[in-house]
Amino acid sequence: MTVQRSLFRRLLGGFLAVIMPVWLAVVGMAIYENTVLQARHTAAENRGWTRQILLNLRSVAHDPAEVARVATQVEALRADMLREVDYWPKPVMLQVWLHGRRVYRSALELPGGRPLPAPGDPAPGADWSTATATDAASGVVVRRDAMHDTSWLLTSSGAAYYLTPLLYSLPFLVLPAWIMVRRGLRPVKAMVADIERRSGSDLQPLPPSGYRELAPLAASVNGLMQRLTQRLERDREFLSDAAHELKTPLAVIRANAHLLLNHRHHPDRLEDADQGLRQGVARATHTVHQLLALERARSDAANGEARPIDLSQLLRERLAHAAPLAIQRAVEIELEADAPCVMPLHRESIVAMLDNLIDNAIKYSPDGGRIAVALEDADGGHRLEIVDQGPGIAPELRGKVFERFYRIPGQEQAGSGLGLAIAERAAARNGARIALEDGRAGRGLRVSVTFSGP
Numbered sequence: 001m002t003v004q005r006s007l008f009r010r011l012l013g014g015f016l017a018v019i020m021p022v023w024l025a026v027v028g029m030a031i032y033e034n035t036v037l038q039a040r041h042t043a044a045e046n047r048g049w050t051r052q053i054l055l056n057l058r059s060v061a062h063d064p065a066e067v068a069r070v071a072t073q074v075e076a077l078r079a080d081m082l083r084e085v086d087y088w089p090k091p092v093m094l095q096v097w098l099h100g101r102r103v104y105r106s107a108l109e110l111p112g113g114r115p116l117p118a119p120g121d122p123a124p125g126a127d128w129s130t131a132t133a134t135d136a137a138s139g140v141v142v143r144r145d146a147m148h149d150t151s152w153l154l155t156s157s158g159a160a161y162y163l164t165p166l167l168y169s170l171p172f173l174v175l176p177a178w179i180m181v182r183r184g185l186r187p188v189k190a191m192v193a194d195i196e197r198r199s200g201s202d203l204q205p206l207p208p209s210g211y212r213e214l215a216p217l218a219a220s221v222n223g224l225m226q227r228l229t230q231r232l233e234r235d236r237e238f239l240s241d242a243a244h245e246l247k248t249p250l251a252v253i254r255a256n257a258h259l260l261l262n263h264r265h266h267p268d269r270l271e272d273a274d275q276g277l278r279q280g281v282a283r284a285t286h287t288v289h290q291l292l293a294l295e296r297a298r299s300d301a302a303n304g305e306a307r308p309i310d311l312s313q314l315l316r317e318r319l320a321h322a323a324p325l326a327i328q329r330a331v332e333i334e335l336e337a338d339a340p341c342v343m344p345l346h347r348e349s350i351v352a353m354l355d356n357l358i359d360n361a362i363k364y365s366p367d368g369g370r371i372a373v374a375l376e377d378a379d380g381g382h383r384l385e386i387v388d389q390g391p392g393i394a395p396e397l398r399g400k401v402f403e404r405f406y407r408i409p410g411q412e413q414a415g416s417g418l419g420l421a422i423a424e425r426a427a428a429r430n431g432a433r434i435a436l437e438d439g440r441a442g443r444g445l446r447v448s449v450t451f452s453g454p
Helices: 006-060 064-084 154-195 215-262 268-299 312-326 347-364 419-431
Strands: 094-097 101-105 127-135 140-147 306-311 332-336 344-346 370-378 380-387 432-438 445-451
Touching: 006 064, 006 094, 006 127, 006 140, 006 154, 006 347, 064 101, 154 215, 306 312, 306 347, 312 332, 312 344, 312 347, 312 370, 312 380, 347 380, 347 419, 347 432, 347 445, 419 432
Parallel strands: 332 370
Antiparallel strands: 094 101, 094 140, 127 140, 306 344, 370 380, 380 445, 432 445
16 A cells, blocks of 8 residues: 655655754854854954053063052953853963062962963963963063863753754744645645546546646646547547447348348248348458557557567568458559668557558459559658559549548448548558559559658
8 A cells, every 4th residue: 555645744844854954054153163263262362361461560560569469450350341241251360470470370270280381381271272471671471371161062051052042943934834835735735626526527627727836737637638538539439430330230130130030941042141141240340340440540649659660571461461362353462662661660550551551452453453562761751652553532532531431432342431541540640641642644543651750
């Protein structure tokens, strides 16, 4: 059983799939700022504070106690400023030397009881930034170590800091997306409801969609309905044709069967009835075969795949199949098709076309007549010609003979009037055209089938 998936969930999931990478990118930028950029900002801030403290201490460099008092005031001022802006203070360690003797140090101590760094020592750790300022005239050296702590990013507080905005904003993002997706799918639901309200016989086209995205879907459904309508019309036409054409041979069969039953003691009538019954069965069988061939020939070209076929070889096979009838009529058939002629064809329909054209040529040729069959290249394609010596077809009737069940007035040969209709539809299915012309020296009929090139 096929599991049905939700298009609504797919669209909403796609929206969320876009939000999450954007959020991750924002988090990545924030982490980058709190590591690389924060270190740069801390170093710049540290250098600025060191120079500012040195400027404040130069004027009191003559008194070590005053130097220590001013340094204490500077740190207290910085702490007050940070409290006013509600800013989390960075750990800072300030040291001041006067003529090589340290006169001030911050209350902050390094972890593990490590000694405080001297002016030329490196930073106390990787997360620390160090800045040193020296005034040679007054002998004051100021060193300031500031820490840019990024370890909080890996704590629960850091995770909450970045997840909280997402959790708060997600409902405000998902709810509008949910509303937009539902509104966007409303025209599709309306189209589905329109189709479901129809009866099985209502194949009218859907009204044009006002949305560019749904127009191809509506056009495809309308195209399918049109093809179904054509198929139903063909089916009704086929049933009507079958009922119309089978009435006469069935009536003949019924009449001769009645004679067989009621004249069993009259041999002469029995022989006539038997002959009539055989002819009626043969005519009915021929009509059924022709009707089926017509239906196959006019079927949708999408039914069945065209395959490469050597038309020259297939033509020889169909002529051999028709040879017994030609021999019976003493009709001579000449074939001129030496070179292979391979092209994509629907075998069943092309066989029906060849059989009907060859059978017509033999049937309407006089006894002892001659038929010329030629297959040659022409105008980038191929042309098949079948020329007989029969009565031919008047120019004004050459368009009507392709109609179903049309027979030329005064025609003595038996037939259903479907042969040329079958041939024309089979040719069209294989991308060919049929033309009727006068035969050689104005006698007989020339049938030309022109196949377009690839």
